[in-house]
Amino acid sequence: MKNSRRNFLKMSGMAGMGLAGMSVMGSKGKDDGNRFLKSHRQEFNMRGYAAPALDVVRIGVVGLGNRGSGTVRRLASVEGVEIRALCDVRPEMVDRSVQAISSFHSPDTYSDGPDDWKRMMERDDLDVIAIVTPWDIHAEQAVFAMEHGKHVYIELPAAQTMEECWQLVETSEKTRKHCMQVSRSAHRNDTAYILKMVRSGVFGDLIHAEGHYIHDLLMSHILNKEMFYSMWRLRENTGRQGNLYPAHGFVPIIQMMDINCGDKLEYMVSVSSRDFMMKDRIKELAESDSFFEEFAGKEMRGNINTSIIKTHKGRTIMLQHDVTTPRPGARFNLISGTEGVFAAGPDRLAKSHDGWVSQEELDALIKEYTPKLTQRFNEVRREGQRDPEARGYAQVDPLDWRFVDCMRNGLPLEMDVYDAATSTAIIPLTEWSVANRSNPVLIPDFTSGGWKTNKRGMDVDIKEGGTTRIL
Numbered sequence: 001m002k003n004s005r006r007n008f009l010k011m012s013g014m015a016g017m018g019l020a021g022m023s024v025m026g027s028k029g030k031d032d033g034n035r036f037l038k039s040h041r042q043e044f045n046m047r048g049y050a051a052p053a054l055d056v057v058r059i060g061v062v063g064l065g066n067r068g069s070g071t072v073r074r075l076a077s078v079e080g081v082e083i084r085a086l087c088d089v090r091p092e093m094v095d096r097s098v099q100a101i102s103s104f105h106s107p108d109t110y111s112d113g114p115d116d117w118k119r120m121m122e123r124d125d126l127d128v129i130a131i132v133t134p135w136d137i138h139a140e141q142a143v144f145a146m147e148h149g150k151h152v153y154i155e156l157p158a159a160q161t162m163e164e165c166w167q168l169v170e171t172s173e174k175t176r177k178h179c180m181q182v183s184r185s186a187h188r189n190d191t192a193y194i195l196k197m198v199r200s201g202v203f204g205d206l207i208h209a210e211g212h213y214i215h216d217l218l219m220s221h222i223l224n225k226e227m228f229y230s231m232w233r234l235r236e237n238t239g240r241q242g243n244l245y246p247a248h249g250f251v252p253i254i255q256m257m258d259i260n261c262g263d264k265l266e267y268m269v270s271v272s273s274r275d276f277m278m279k280d281r282i283k284e285l286a287e288s289d290s291f292f293e294e295f296a297g298k299e300m301r302g303n304i305n306t307s308i309i310k311t312h313k314g315r316t317i318m319l320q321h322d323v324t325t326p327r328p329g330a331r332f333n334l335i336s337g338t339e340g341v342f343a344a345g346p347d348r349l350a351k352s353h354d355g356w357v358s359q360e361e362l363d364a365l366i367k368e369y370t371p372k373l374t375q376r377f378n379e380v381r382r383e384g385q386r387d388p389e390a391r392g393y394a395q396v397d398p399l400d401w402r403f404v405d406c407m408r409n410g411l412p413l414e415m416d417v418y419d420a421a422t423s424t425a426i427i428p429l430t431e432w433s434v435a436n437r438s439n440p441v442l443i444p445d446f447t448s449g450g451w452k453t454n455k456r457g458m459d460v461d462i463k464e465g466g467t468t469r470i471l
């Protein structure tokens with residue numbers, strides 16, 4: 001990893017302390033939980049911002065590994081998209097993606113070293129840059145893209161440090177370019193119908209929510225030599241303590257609780273277990289494979305991190321992160337209010353102390369509250385698949401489709417830079433709280449007070465648009 005200074009800031013929990021010349025409010029004592037607050041004058045409110053409609057959405061993609069190769073195929077399958085440029089530091093990855101879409105797209109390619117993405121982003125005939133690289137260069141690439149006039153469709157997490165979260169907000173406001181994080185869990189069938197239930201009052205006033213990223217990736221991914229470019233994911237798990245991947249579990253809750261548009265996050269406490277597995281597994285691997293020697297003996301991220309947030313309206317949110325223990329996966333997990341509760345995996349809904357409603361009753365509620373957004377996406381996907389000439393890329397998900405649909409129709413995007421920064425800021429906030437014996441840490445307001453009057457995102461009733469096809 002190239003940025004040792006940034007890694008130092010991450011590990012010490014000091015990112016955002018003003019070391020990079022930021023204006024930070026509050027005293028600077030060793031354990032100050034207010035060190036991340038920042039006085040920011042909003043240059044332009046990106047909430048609800050609609051960029052001019054585009055007939056053709058001209059896209060460049062950087063990072064063509066596991067996820068990025070799929071991103072190319074998914075976006076290439078949406079009506080109105082032209083994949084014009086592809087970039088990866090590994091030429092073979094570029095070739096693979098060019099081949100995958102060669103019947104319909106003829107992108108220019110960029111693979112001349114680790115900074116060639118800049119040359120791609122400097123072109124003036126691209127509208128959107130999709131960023132699918134390792135975590136530590138996301139924010140740098142997003143800022144550069146926006147400053148060169150491009151909207152950004154960025155993989156999660158959008159940034160790593162608090163300083164970078166603010167850079168994303170400030171650049172998006174200054175350039176009026178979208179910076180949307182690919183938080184696809186907010187558009188899944190279940191989270192979409194639960195969002196519709198929440199907005200329809202099924203659970204009454206919301207009180208509490210839980211979102212997780214619990215997913216056993218230890219041997220299959222993190223310690224798999226073939227999986228990631230330069231073992232970046234193992235490096236990110238080395239010497240850091242906190243919640244490193246909050247968005248999947250948290251972004252659906254941001255939408256359900258109207259965070260940044262009616263409520264805001266106030267403070268958090270975070271605690272991590274110690275590492276019971278990674279260091280030992282690496283030691284075992286290093287005994288027979290010298291490849292792992294550089295990681296042997298290093299302190300690794302503790303297995304599970306648990307964080308609790310209090311919101312301005314007095315609600316609580318619990319977030320957890322664990323990618324190493326043998327457990328079934330979990331993302332959005334629970335929402336509860338004055339009138340009922342929904343719990344995921346297995347999905348259950350209760351309206352009283354007397355127990356969960358029957359499966360038939362739950363199915364009927366799901367049918368009733370499946371929003372137009374989901375219904376329209378399913379129609380569009382069915383129509384695409386019926387076409388005998390269909391491209392066969394069945395992987396387009398509702399987030400990709402709606403992103404392109406909003407760009408083509410000149411509509412505000414479903415999620416904005418404030419959502420991206422809010423969910424991403426959990427990373428440095430948890431790192432600081434864990435490093436300070438779980439002291440509470442105050443959470444900055446990226447909307448600069450806009451949360452009091454901002455309108456909601458996620459138009460699940462799809463009042464406008466929905467006109468884009470899947471090819």
Ligand SMILES: NC(=O)c1ccc[n+]([C@@H]2O[C@H](COP(=O)([O-])OP(=O)(O)OC[C@H]3O[C@@H](n4cnc5c(N)ncnc54)[C@H](O)[C@@H]3O)[C@@H](O)[C@H]2O)c1
Pocket residue numbers: 062063064065066067068087088089090093113114115116117132133134135137155156157182183184227228229232
């Ligand atoms: N939204 C989701 O559900 C989801 C799912 C999987 C992965 N992701 C995210 O996608 C991102 C990529 O993950 P991955 O599994 O594809 O990793 P990967 O290692 O397979 O791919 C990263 C790619 O970036 C390239 N790269 C690295 N540095 C570069 C540079 N300077 N210039 C150009 N290319 C460069 C690498 O060669 C590699 O091909 C991560 O941020 C991850 O969190 C999101």
